[in-house]
Structure formats: C-alpha cells, structure tokens
Amino acid sequence: MKTRYTYGGDEHIYVEMDDEMSLDAFFKSLSMSNAVRDAKIKGVTEICPANASFQVRFDPDVISPDEMMAKVKELEHKAEDADKRLKTRIIEIPVYYQDPWTHETLMRFRERHQDPSGTDLDYAARINGFDSAEAFIEAHHSQPWFVSMVGFVAGLPFLYQLVERDKQLQVPKYLRPRTDTPKQTVGYGGCFSCIYSVRGAGGYQMFGITPMPIFDPEQKQSYLSDFMVFFKPGDIVKWKPIDRAEYDRILAEVEADTYVPRIAEVDFDLDAFNADMQGTNAKLMEALHVA
C-alpha cells in the first residue's frame, strides 16, 4: 500500500491510500481524514472520505496549496499509528430481491446490459460461478457489509462485504448507464453494493429493493430525525431477505412514519476481524438479536 498525493485543480488535495480496495486501505483513509479534520487546518472547507482515498477541499486564498499539501502529508503517520477499531452500529436492512420494480426497469434498459437475454441477477450469478440466482442472493446477504463511502448522490452508501478477497462478489457496471433506477434499489458494481437513495440515473446492476427510506429532506422517519441522511462511513449492514408480504407490511409502516429499523451498537476491530472473519461476523450479527 503506497499513498499517492495529488491536486484536484487549485481547490482540492486528493489522497489515494491504495489503488485497490481493501479494508486496510479504507481504515487508513478514514483515520487520516479524521486526523485532517481534528487538525482544524485554517482554510479547509470540506473533508470527504471515500473507499480507499479521501479528498480535502480548501480555500487557496487562505492557505497556499503547497502549505496545505505539506500539512496533510504530515498527518500520514497518525493514520498509520491509529487504532483500527471503530465504535459503530450494525443495521438490518430488509431487501426484497427480484422485486417487480427493478425487474421492470432492468427489462427497459436491456440493450445497455452485457447480457440482454437474462436478468442482472442471472448474469451476476453466472459470472461469479453460482448455479442459480438464489445461490448468489444467499452469498449477498449471508455475511455483513461495511459502509466504506457515502456519496454519488444524496446519502447513497457504498458497501464492501466482510469476507475474504476470494469470496468477494464482483460484477461490472452496465455497458451504458441507465437513465432511471427506482428509489431504494439495491445495486452492485465492481466489488461494491449500494442503495440508491433517490430515483435517477445509475450504472450498477440491480438485485432488489428495500422499503426503508435512507434519505428524506422532510425527515419524517424517526431514524432520520437527527439528519436527512441515514448512513455514515463505518456503519455495518446486514441484508435481510424479505418477500412481497413483508415488503408491503414494512412499506405501510414507513408510510405511517412508524417503521423502526433493527439497529445495534457494536465495536469493530480490524485485526480481530482479519484473524477470524466468520467468528467476528457471527458476533456482529448476534448483536442485532440481543438488543
């Protein structure tokens, strides 16, 4: 892992911890972006952590780009020494896989897909060596995920699965992006899953939909009362497969503003996870059911 520093025009510094994705790169990026925030450098206007990189926006009228770059570089050792532990939360997100709405959408944009003859899930299952879409779905929801970035559009989480590299699911994006994606679609591109927070354009494969809103400027749901965006980097997600009846039941609660997602406070320790992934995940998922 070799850190690369560069400028994004005259108002941004871009720091790439690694050109490939890993939890080590994510933790280092999060630690270092936190160190930059804690340093309260005059002239910094935004700090945006991403999967394996982060970006600092600054006002070059207040601090020169050279000086800003030097101050950011000085903080790299702090990221290296930082604890790879997080106090965070695990959230159970209900997913209606193979739902009618993403199915209608994926059929509408079939000519933009690698395999126009099947569905996104059939394609993802085949290229990842699964016998059926159902087996792929099982792999998608059986182990938890880490929110490694929030962005693209309002409050959209990128999620990275907590499994060994050789068990990571990988799918390409659509050949040409769609102009439409249903709100709350559970998508997949590269090694990342995501939830489309709003309706709109998108290039990720579509696997299902969650009835749970994750972005609402009106903040009607209790879990959005603090802020209109639900996710933050470091959150852990467990997908829970649901059927149409449960989808409708949850949707009714959402519409009555009474839906309460299952959430538990947990600690995540990267070294402990690397030493025993199955055991760490089992403990994380247990927490959802003792709370």
Place this chain on the structure above:
Amino acid sequence: MSLKIMQPGLSTSIQDLGRPGYFHLGIPIGGAMDRFALRVANMLVGNPEGAAGLEVVFMGPVITFENDALVAVTGADLPPKVDGVVQPGWTAFEIKAGQTLSFDFLKSGARAYIAISGGIDTPPALGSRSTYPIGALGGLDGRNIQAGDVIPLGEVDMIEPGLHVPADLRRLPGNPAELRILPGLYWHRLTPAAQEGFFADDWAVALEADRMGYRFKGGKPLEFVEREQPFGAGADPSNIVDGCYSYGSVQVPGGLEPIVLHRDAVSGGGYFTLGAVISADMDLIGQLQPHTPVRFKKVDMEEALAARAARKKMLADVRAHLG
C-alpha cells in the same frame, strides 16, 4: 412581497452561491453556475452578493411583480423587457407593481441571472436556497420553478436604479472558448500521446451540458497506460475504485468524451479523472452553449493561482466601480 411566475422558461431555478459542507454525504455544493454573474446582479440591486436569484437557461421566464422592485439581469445576453420595453443588461432598472418582466431571444451565452431587490426569500435547506432537484432540496419544494408559482421576496430599502457594469468589467467566454486545466488526480493513467492529444485536439460542447456536468466531443479517444485493473475498480481501463470527485474535475468514461463536473455533480464515482478545470474558469463553463468550440489549455499551479487572483481582482473592481 412576491413574484408570480406566468411562464417558467426552459429551466429556471432559484440559486444562491451554494451549499458547501455536505459533499461528504453526496449533497453537491450547488449554487449558480456563473457565480460572478450572480454576485454582480445582486450588487446592482443593492443585495448582499450571496442573495438568491433566478438562474435562467437559454429562454427567459415571464414574471409579474406584485410590488415595486429593482431588477438586474447579468450573465448571458438575454435582453430583459418590462411590459415589452427592452431594458439594458448588467444595469439596475425599476419595475412597478403589476408590471411584467419578460425576455427577448438569447443573443449569446447560456445562463442569465436575475437579481431582485430584497432577494428571493424561500426557506433555506442546509444553509442555502439553491435548488437541487435530485435531492428535492432548496428552491421552491426542491424543484425548478413552474407557471403559477408565487415566489416570496425579502424586505428591502430600495436604492436608486441606474447602476451599470461596463463591458470591460464583465467576463464571458471567447469563441473558441479556452478552459484552463491543471493536470492531476489520475492523469498518470493516460499515455504520453493521449496526454498531449487531449490538449492539442479541438473539442466542442456536446448536447449533454447541464448543472451536473458539461460533456465535450470531437477529440480523439484517449489511450490508457496498460495495467492489470486493481481489485474493486472494474474491468474498463477508465475505471478506478470509486473515489470523490473534485469540483471541476474532468472524467472521461471509456476514454471517449470528457465531462467537466459542475455545481450539481455527483460527489464521487468509479471513473478516472485527468485533472480539474481551474477555479477561475468554472464560471465560464456556465455560459457555454452546445456546439461551442473549446480548447483545453494546460496550466500549472502557479498559473492557476494567478488566474484566481485576477478573477478576484475583477470582482473587487466591480465593487469599487459600483461604490
């Protein structure tokens, strides 16, 4: 104090100087595409420079005023009319209660800014009145304006009409337009020939040119340095592990058509970026019409900062001129 929208125009939105501070959550910085023009329009009518006004694209709205007001139109050359009588651009003019503001056809540029004394007084969202329709934030109900809308205005002590900004204190792109770019970010992904070709080629603004980004076409496809794609990046050589996008950064999906990300751009994604348009030139992009010829000019950080200082001085000159 309010305005009544009789016709909305093509795509008219309420904008101020933007909504910084939420980019890390995917909420864009937003605000006027040509912030220089919005600032000057506000100065002309005696508003704070960051007051909310209307950003008008290509075709003007028709607006009836309920109260006397002072109005200025800057940016694109889209001649304003009061009850059918043409008024000068970049000049504060009076409009009386019951009169109607409309517009002649666009003569040059792409976006005009309408400032009204008192400023638009819709409820701010996350500290800004700027409209971000994708997130249903800001503006009026989070959307662009529509016929029938009634837009509230702030209270004001009116100043005298007649303030004017002469042509030498305005800033509009040339033809061909020149956009200065500081190479960086994932610049190393391009071969030396592609790096050279990008700045040597003739480009033109494509039809997909909006608040999210401006696409350009006409140059040669860009070739990438060969590599085995890193884990998680995706198979296309233009893919990276999804990261943040800088304001003004230039992405080239598939190496084909460059897109300069603008005020309402997505905050991150999986395409490589070859650098960013310098901050001093971002306002110019908002004034480019589709098909406008464009050259990209390579600059270093020193030149970028000098251009930024020159732009700042121009704004200071306008302030001094208007007293």
